[in-house]
Amino acid sequence: MTVENPTEIQSTIDKLVKENKIMVFMKGTKLMPQCGFSNNVVQILNTLGVPFETFDVLSDYNVRQGIKEYSNWPTIPQVYINGEFLGGSDILIELYQKGELQQKVEVALAS
Amino acid sequence: MITPEQVEQMIKGELPDAQVQVQDLTGGGDHYQVTVVSPQFAGKGLVQQHRIVYDALKQAMSTEAIHALALKTSAP
Numbered sequence: 289m290t291v292e293n294p295t296e297i298q299s300t301i302d303k304l305v306k307e308n309k310i311m312v313f314m315k316g317t318k319l320m321p322q323c324g325f326s327n328n329v330v331q332i333l334n335t336l337g338v339p340f341e342t343f344d345v346l347s348d349y350n351v352r353q354g355i356k357e358y359s360n361w362p363t364i365p366q367v368y369i370n371g372e373f374l375g376g377s378d379i380l381i382e383l384y385q386k387g388e389l390q391q392k393v394e395v396a397l398a399s
Numbered sequence: 400m401i402t403p404e405q406v407e408q409m410i411k412g413e414l415p416d417a418q419v420q421v422q423d424l425t426g427g428g429d430h431y432q433v434t435v436v437s438p439q440f441a442g443k444g445l446v447q448q449h450r451i452v453y454d455a456l457k458q459a460m461s462t463e464a465i466h467a468l469a470l471k472t473s474a475p
Contacts (some may be wrong), residue, residue: 325467334468362453362460363468378470379445 297354305368309396310340313355314365318342326365332384338393339344370396380388400428407455413455414439416426420475429466441474448472 305311312329321330333340341393345352345364356362359373367374369392374380383389403421410419410433417437424430433452440448449470459465 325469361450362457373446373450375446379449382445382471 292350294354294357297350298358301351301354301358304341304343305367306371308341308368309370309399310338310393311368312342312365313345313351313368315346317344318397322346323364326361328377329365329367329380332380332389336384336390336393338397347393369393370399400460403431405438405462406431406433406459406465409459410435410452410455411453424467424469429464431465431467432469432471434471436473436475438475440472443474 306339310333312326312333314321314323314326314329316326316392318330318334330342334343343351352364355364356367359366361373361376363376364376367376367380374383374392380389383392403423404456404473406421414432414435414437416439417435420434426431435448435452437452439451449472451466452470453460455463460468462470
C-alpha cells in the first residue's frame with residue numbers, strides 16, 4: 289500500500305468533486321455496490337434518471353481516508369452536487385422523500 | 400460492540416436535552432439506527448445536525464465499535 293502525499297490526495301478529490309455535477313464516493317461500483325448505504329444512494333439517483341459519477345473508495349485506501357477529511361464527515365457514501373457536500377445516505381433519502389433532491393439535481397444539471 | 404444504552408449516553412453527553420431512540424438492527428451491537436430529536440437542531444441544516452451526532456459518537460465510530468449507523472435527526 290502506497291501512502292501518497294495528503295495534499296495531493298485532497299487535490300485529486302477536489303478535482304473529482306468540481307468536475308462532476310453529481311459525484312458519489314461509495315463502497316463498490318454502480319453495478320455492484322458493496323454496502324447497503326452506498327446501494328441506497330445508487331438506487332435513488334438511478335430512480336431520478338440523472339447522470340452521476342462514482343468513485344469506489346474500496347479501490348483506493350488514500351481516497352477512502354482522504355474523503356473523510358475533505359468533508360469533515362466520518363462516513364461513506366458521500367454525495368456532492370455542484371461541488372457542494374450534500375450528505376450521506378440518510379440525508380439523501382430524506383431529501384428525496386421531501387422532493388427536494390429532484391429540485392437540487394435539476395438546478396445542478398441546468399447550470 | 401457497544402450497547403444501545405451506551406450509544407444513548409454518548410449522544411446525551413453532547414445533547415443533554417435530546418430525545419434519543421436507539422435500535423440495534425442486527426442484535427450484534429455494531430449496526431445501529433438512531434433517531435435524535437433536539438431543540439439544538441432548530442435552524443440547522445441536516446448536514447450540521449448529523450455532524451453533531453457523529454461528533455458525539457466519534458470515538459465509537461472511528462474504532463469501528465459502531466460499524467454502521469443510520470441516522471434520523473430533527474428539531475421538536
